Amino acid sequence: MSTQTFRTDQTYLVTGAAGFIGYYLSKKLLDQGCTVIGIDNLNAYYDVNLKYTRLEGLEPYENFTFVKADISDKAAIEDLFAHYRPSVVVNLAAQAGVRYSIENPDVYMQSNVTGFYNILEACRHYPVDHLIYASSSSVYGANKKVPFEETDFVDHPVSLYASTKRSNELMAHTYSHLYKIPATGLRFFTVYGPMGRPDMAYYGFTDKYFAGEAIKIFNNGDFENDLYRDFTYIDDIVEGIEKLIPRTPEGEVQHEIFNIGNNSPEKLMHFIQSLEKALSNALGREVEFKKEFEPIKPGDVPRTYASTDRLHQAVGFKPETSIEEGLQQFADWYVQYYKLSEGTKEEQVTNS
Structure with a gap:
């Protein structure tokens, strides 16, 4: 990990x-x-206990302040900016998930569009040194050219979630142009690791295993043309953000976009086998998932593959x-967090 230090004379606002x-x-x-001001609405999109566990890891720090609020509440955001005057804003609050957006579109518009608009407006009225915000690899839609590059055409999203993230990029560009807000968008590629999101495949597969249920693989059992994903370990994501925070965009429009991916996509079946092996190591016994194959779901894309050349050129x-290393870290954490002792066979693991 990087030894680079942040400026401690600045106040950092982290949403989400x-x-x-x-x-x-x-x-x-x-x-x-x-000094970190953290804001989160603690919604129940996935097991809220996991969110409280994360907060418990932050609350002992004297220089951490937590504000329970929703970024879609404009008055709350304006009050927060007026009171704390953050120098750097990292907007990670958003309604996540591709499939969920098909069933629950309202919450995506509220959080990802209105909420981000409120952040931009606050940065406009209470100027910041740098706004970094989360975009997503989903903006590339069903692009067939790989690896995905930041200069690729991204106006054919295949999910509402992707549309909201692309709109964030356009909104940030406009606000940078009009109000000189230095802004950097980050297209994250399938982030994973300990304390990750339970709605992500690797976490869900592990839940299913301990519940004695089969995992669903959305590739129709087509191993030759298997889905593949650019999985990015959480520590790599954080180091990338760390290096970008002091690098404010230059030029007439101070807005840039970077991919943060592993630049080494994994076939889905290899990923599943690696997870089985990691859990086997964590439990001290062989783990093999029961598997069911189904067609790819609406809104899903068959492959993600990040070019990280621009990021490397910008900050090295x-x-x-x-x-294998990342999934082992996850498996070890999961077994410890849910208190699954060696030899456990059909232990139930449920998420609300």
């Missing part, structure tokens, strides 16, 4: 601080003596954590 990336970034900032950084 009880979320997966928000927790790890906040902890990294706090460990280096920074390229993620390097292997899938």
Whole structure:
């Protein structure tokens, strides 16, 4: 990991601080003596106990302040900016999930569009040194050219979630143009690791295994043309953000976009086999998932593959954590967190 230090004379606002990336970034900032204001609405999209567990890891820091609020509440955001005057804003609060957006579109518009608009407006009226915000690899839609590059055409999203993330990029560009807000968008590629999101495949597969249920693989059993994903370990994501925070965009429009991916996509079946092996190591016995194959779901894309050349050229950084190493870290955490002793066979693990 990088030894670079953050400026401790700045106040950092991290939205979605009880979320997966928000927790790890906040902890990294706090460990280096920074003042962090964390905001989160603690919604029940997935097991809220996990969010409280993350917050418990931040609350002992004297220089951490937590505000329970929703970024879609404009008055709350304006009050927060007026009171704390953050120098750096990292907007990670969003309604996540591709499939969920098909069933629950309202919450995506509220959080990802209105909420981000409120953040931009606050940055406009209470100027900041840098706004970094989460975009997503989903903006590339069903693009067939790989690896995905930041200059690729991204106006054919295949899910509402992707549309909201693309709209964030356009909104940030406009506000940078009109109000000189230095802004950097980050297209994250399938972030994973300990304390990750339970709605992600690797976590869900593990839940299913301990519940004695089959996992569903959405590739029709087509191993030759298997789905593949660019899985990015959480520590790599945080290091990428860390290196970008002091690098404010230059030029007439101070807005840039970077991919943060592993630049080494894994076939889905290899990923599943690696997870089985990691859990086997964590439990001290062989683990094999029961598998059911189904067609790919609406809104899903068959492959993601990030070019990280632009990120490397900008800050000299390229993620390097292997899938085997990252999944072992997750498996070890999962077994410890849910108190699954060696030899456990059909232990129930449920998420609300």
